[in-house]
Amino acid sequence: MKIAIGSDHSGYKLKEVIKKFLQENMYEVTDFGCYSEEAVDWPDIALLVAEAVKNKFVDIGILIDGFGGAVALAANKVKGIRAVCCYNTISAKLARQHDDANILCIGAKTVGELENIEIVKTFLSTQMLSEPRYLNRLKKLQDIEDKYFK
Numbered sequence: 001m002k003i004a005i006g007s008d009h010s011g012y013k014l015k016e017v018i019k020k021f022l023q024e025n026m027y028e029v030t031d032f033g034c035y036s037e038e039a040v041d042w043p044d045i046a047l048l049v050a051e052a053v054k055n056k057f058v059d060i061g062i063l064i065d066g067f068g069g070a071v072a073l074a075a076n077k078v079k080g081i082r083a084v085c086c087y088n089t090i091s092a093k094l095a096r097q098h099d100d101a102n103i104l105c106i107g108a109k110t111v112g113e114l115e116n117i118e119i120v121k122t123f124l125s126t127q128m129l130s131e132p133r134y135l136n137r138l139k140k141l142q143d144i145e146d147k148y149f150k
């Protein structure tokens with residue numbers, strides 16, 4: 001599985017931990033920055049990861065900032081992106097099963113490293129359920145995008 005990863009400066013240290021975990025577990029990882037704790041603008045990094053997912057250069061994206069919400073806001077401005085901020089394994093599992101989320105957004109300041117790694121593991125190992133109600137909801141989401149993303 002190919003994964004795009006990116007963070008702002010507040011998520012840099014956690015990004016490096018997660019990147020190492022992914023590489024050790026044989027995931028192909030593309031790092032879109034940032035590359036230090038020097039301040040960067042999170043919309044720039046989120047856009048790079050979102051475009052990689054949208055254009056199918058990677059299968060899944062992971063974005064990290066202080067709480068996960070800012071990068072989710074930016075990534076969701078790209079048509080076809082379903083970025084979800086997850087704070088535990090339950091939210092990660094449901095985001096994939098019910099919503100076919102394609103970018104996981106997590107916060108370096110919200111939960112610890114080990115819990116964030118568990119969230120990543122859950123997100124990556126869960127597939128969308130193929131029940132009609134979930135597929136119908138995805139279709140409705142795509143209809144909203146088609147209407148407002150011109």
